[in-house]
Amino acid sequence: MTVQPSGGGQLYGTVGTAGSSSTTNLGDILERVLDKGLVIAGDIQVNLLDIELLTIKLRLVIASLDTAREVGINWWENDPWLSADASRRAEGRELRGADGQNGQLEDENQRLKERIRELESGRNQLESGRKRRER
Amino acid sequence: MNGDLGVWAYAITEDDGDHDISWLTGVAGATVRATRAGNLTVLVSDVDLAEFGEVALRRNLEDLTWLETVARAHHQVIDAVSRLFPLLPMRLATVYTSDASMASVLGAHREQLLDALRRVGGRVEWGVKAYAVPEAEQENAVSVESAAAESADRGAGLAYLKRRKAQLSASEKSWRSALIGARAVHAHLSGLAAATKLHPPQSPQLSGNQRPMMLNAAYLLDADAGTGFASQVAAAADAHHELELDLTGPWPPYSFTADDGEEGPPPAGQGA
Numbered sequence A: 001m002t003v004q005p006s007g008g009g010q011l012y013g014t015v016g017t018a019g020s021s022s023t024t025n026l027g028d029i030l031e032r033v034l035d036k037g038l039v040i041a042g043d044i045q046v047n048l049l050d051i052e053l054l055t056i057k058l059r060l061v062i063a064s065l066d067t068a069r070e071v072g073i074n075w076w077e078n079d080p081w082l083s084a085d086a087s088r089r090a091e092g093r094e095l096r097g098a099d100g101q102n103g104q105l106e107d108e109n110q111r112l113k114e115r116i117r118e119l120e121s122g123r124n125q126l127e128s129g130r131k132r133r134e135r
Numbered sequence B: 001m002n003g004d005l006g007v008w009a010y011a012i013t014e015d016d017g018d019h020d021i022s023w024l025t026g027v028a029g030a031t032v033r034a035t036r037a038g039n040l041t042v043l044v045s046d047v048d049l050a051e052f053g054e055v056a057l058r059r060n061l062e063d064l065t066w067l068e069t070v071a072r073a074h075h076q077v078i079d080a081v082s083r084l085f086p087l088l089p090m091r092l093a094t095v096y097t098s099d100a101s102m103a104s105v106l107g108a109h110r111e112q113l114l115d116a117l118r119r120v121g122g123r124v125e126w127g128v129k130a131y132a133v134p135e136a137e138q139e140n141a142v143s144v145e146s147a148a149a150e151s152a153d154r155g156a157g158l159a160y161l162k163r164r165k166a167q168l169s170a171s172e173k174s175w176r177s178a179l180i181g182a183r184a185v186h187a188h189l190s191g192l193a194a195a196t197k198l199h200p201p202q203s204p205q206l207s208g209n210q211r212p213m214m215l216n217a218a219y220l221l222d223a224d225a226g227t228g229f230a231s232q233v234a235a236a237a238d239a240h241h242e243l244e245l246d247l248t249g250p251w252p253p254y255s256f257t258a259d260d261g262e263e264g265p266p267p268a269g270q271g272a
Helices: A018-023 A026-035 A046-062 A065-070 A084-099 A101-134 B054-060 B064-082 B099-108 B110-120 B144-149 B156-190 B223-239
Strands: B005-013 B033-037 B040-048 B124-132 B195-198 B213-221 B243-251
Touching: A026 B064, B005 B064, B005 B099, B005 B110, B033 B099, B040 B064, B040 B099, B040 B110, B054 B064, B099 B110, B124 B156, B124 B223, B156 B195, B156 B213, B156 B223, B156 B243, B213 B223, B213 B243, B223 B243
Parallel strands: none
Antiparallel strands: B005 B040, B033 B040, B124 B213, B124 B243, B195 B213
16 A cells, blocks of 8 residues: 555645645545634634534534444435535425325325225125125 | 724734735635734734625535635645744634734633644644555455355355355454554554544545545644654555555644643544
8 A cells, every 4th residue: 555645745845835735635624624723712703603513514524424324324415404416305305295295195095095985885785785695 | 994804813823923924815815914912923814794704604604615715715824824933723714803802812812822832833733544445455365256266166155155254254354454453553653743633534525535434643743754754654554455544744733722632532443
């Protein structure tokens, strides 16, 4: 195996231009500027709260997906914040739920109830006929 | 300054700021300037509160494209200046309403800041990630197929089961040996560092590597120790075929601004 300096991974002294950071892995940067770094309250207090929330989200993303999958936690595939696809799917579900799928289920439920009533009344007629013949 | 501008802080230093940093561009393309806060110097730039104020930040931080641009700009300033003098990087989005307001907040933390600056002492941070290499891909790998081939004449079904069992135990074995290897590498590299910090392993999405990450560590090193450290990492990579090692750096000492000792969570997988 080889050591793979990546992005900002040039040896010390060879990186002189600030532009080199544009190739550095975004995950590595976010991990450091959001989760590490000196925390001193700013005047704009709400941003610290927001960043804490954001940090939690990122930490969830950072946590090993493989490990999460092994125990069946694949929430990220359904979290609209993390996945545009999931967001679109969620919207689709809401639409179907509102005036599509639920309505269909209710219709089907109603049809089945009616069918059961028909069958039961048919059976009652058969049974009463049999009883009459037995007498 | 007027009411529409805020002060975005990048880093704190004891240096008197007598360096030309006028060429530096910060977040939103703003010029970076040095301002005094007591006997500390803070690198800041002026930002429009319409974009970086309370309400706007709440919205913008949820926008990953915006976040990436701002995070890179923030990092770029800290990275460039850290090559000029020792500093403490500040967390993203530390915004004040004025220089005076910032000076009074920092003044209240003066001792803590000076302690942190001395602890970091102009050192730099190197990142090492270790990924588990499946045994089949290791250079000295023993073929799983050959073990199963012996039983091929006893029927395809049995052969399949044997092969499957061999694959599963090989994958478990390579996972376990990667974990042991990652701990050994971390123990060795820790011995070379002034301080260490373990980060949570990154997901393949974030790391861009499909192999499971077993170690995500930061090491605080003297500025001139980088080459020696890199060769130690290279030697570790040669000695551990079960691992793929990824070295990044030098970073400004982001991971070492807080005085929480050298303790951290154990490498990935322990106790799982």
